[in-house]
Amino acid sequence: NQPHLLQKSLALGQQYSSLGSQPILCGSIPGLVPKQLRFCRNYIEIMPSVAEGVKLGIQECQHQFRGRRWNCTTIKDNLAIFGPVLDKATRESAFVHAIASAGVAFAVTRSCAEGTSTMCGCDSHHKGPPGEGWKWGGCSEDAEFGVLVSREFADARENRPDARSAMNRHNNEAGRTTILDHMHLRCKCHGLSGSCEVKTCWWAQPDFRMLGDYLKDKYDSASEMVVEKHRESRGWVETLRAKYAFFKHPTERDMVYYEGSPNFCEPNQETGSFGTRDRACNLSSHGIEGCDLLCCGRGHNTRTEKRKEKCHCIFHWCCYVSCQECVRVYDVHTCK
Ligand SMILES: *[C@@H]1O[C@H](CO)[C@@H](O)[C@H](O)[C@H]1NC(C)=O
Numbered sequence: 001n002q003p004h005l006l007q008k009s010l011a012l013g014q015q016y017s018s019l020g021s022q023p024i025l026c027g028s029i030p031g032l033v034p035k036q037l038r039f040c041r042n043y044i045e046i047m048p049s050v051a052e053g054v055k056l057g058i059q060e061c062q063h064q065f066r067g068r069r070w071n072c073t074t075i076k077d078n079l080a081i082f083g084p085v086l087d088k089a090t091r092e093s094a095f096v097h098a099i100a101s102a103g104v105a106f107a108v109t110r111s112c113a114e115g116t117s118t119m120c121g122c123d124s125h126h127k128g129p130p131g132e133g134w135k136w137g138g139c140s141e142d143a144e145f146g147v148l149v150s151r152e153f154a155d156a157r158e159n160r161p162d163a164r165s166a167m168n169r170h171n172n173e174a175g176r177t178t179i180l181d182h183m184h185l186r187c188k189c190h191g192l193s194g195s196c197e198v199k200t201c202w203w204a205q206p207d208f209r210m211l212g213d214y215l216k217d218k219y220d221s222a223s224e225m226v227v228e229k230h231r232e233s234r235g236w237v238e239t240l241r242a243k244y245a246f247f248k249h250p251t252e253r254d255m256v257y258y259e260g261s262p263n264f265c266e267p268n269q270e271t272g273s274f275g276t277r278d279r280a281c282n283l284s285s286h287g288i289e290g291c292d293l294l295c296c297g298r299g300h301n302t303r304t305e306k307r308k309e310k311c312h313c314i315f316h317w318c319c320y321v322s323c324q325e326c327v328r329v330y331d332v333h334t335c336k
């Protein structure tokens with residue numbers, strides 16, 4: 001079985017728990033291919049942002065999938081941070097690859113603009129003439145550099161001629177492209193009490209949350225593919241073709257997958273499903289986070305939970321607020 005785990009493609013292992021707190025020793029990162037090892041040594045200064053970017057991607061994945069059967073849970077203290085979920089060429093794998101490679105590009109770009117490395121900095125290529133009522137100022141974020149780093153590093157082991165490599169490359173690129181597509185001008189006013197006598201603007205990346213929302217939509221509309229084999233001079237090569245010709249062909253911005261997802265209802269070591277037993281569900285919702293769907297028809301248990309909350313808050317002139325502490329009782333529903 002080929003190593004498809006994200007931790008290998010992005011060189012994250014034990015470092016995950018101690019991100020940023022220790023210097024990175026390239027030679028001690030497990031599972032690096034030679035190209036990644038060279039990259040790590042040449043770009044050691046930006047390796048912490050590479051790792052930070054993967055973490056950002058994972059956190060966003062967990063936010064986007066909270067309350068769903070598959071909730072982007074990672075396996076803690078394990079080399080394979082996502083476990084076998086990523087072994088299959090599913091939509092979930094597509095999303096994880098897209099968000100993590102976007103995270104790497106994003107974090108590297110941000111840290112370059114903050115001046116943390118001598119290798120990169122602000123973008124001076126995309127300036128053009130100033131606009132009506134403003135001039136260039138500040139530090140434009142150089143997303144192309146971040147994208148390049150992510151492409152070099154995250155795609156380094158995706159060079160096999162097989163379908164899975166093609167899928168990973170495609171989804172990694174879809175994630176990164178999102179950033180380039182959503183660069184925008186951010187401006188600041190200068191002058192007495194914000195009078196905006198002088199306005200300066202620079203290129204900025206979108207909010208990472210916005211990228212997460214966008215990629216979540218792409219997950220919902222991901223394209224199912226079929227694998228085709230071609231004989232080429234270098235041997236057999238697998239490529240992907242859209243399964244349903246009557247749908248629009250996926251663009252480089254769309255996510256692709258070619259294996260169906262398990263339903264994630266029952267625990268299954270092989271598919272990396274944790275099952276939904278004991279998961280908290282929402283009794284009044286008919287959506288996927290509702291007890292019917294989340295619990296896969298097994299029903300739910302209900303218990304009450306007491307929580308302390310601030311209450312009877314009073315605003316005092318001027319200016320503070322005082323509150324009392326009340327105990328509120330909540331019903332908590334969990335899947336059987
Ligand atoms: C995600 O699912 C796992 C496994 O079912 C569970 O332990 C965890 O609490 C869930 N996380 C959230 C945020 O619901």
Ligand SMILES: *[C@@H]1O[C@H](CO)[C@@H](O)[C@H](O)[C@H]1NC(C)=O
Nearest residue numbers: 281282283284285286287289
């Ligand atoms: C449960 O779902 C309802 C209806 O969709 C929603 O209004 C409510 O905020 C949800 N409750 C929680 C705790 O998420």
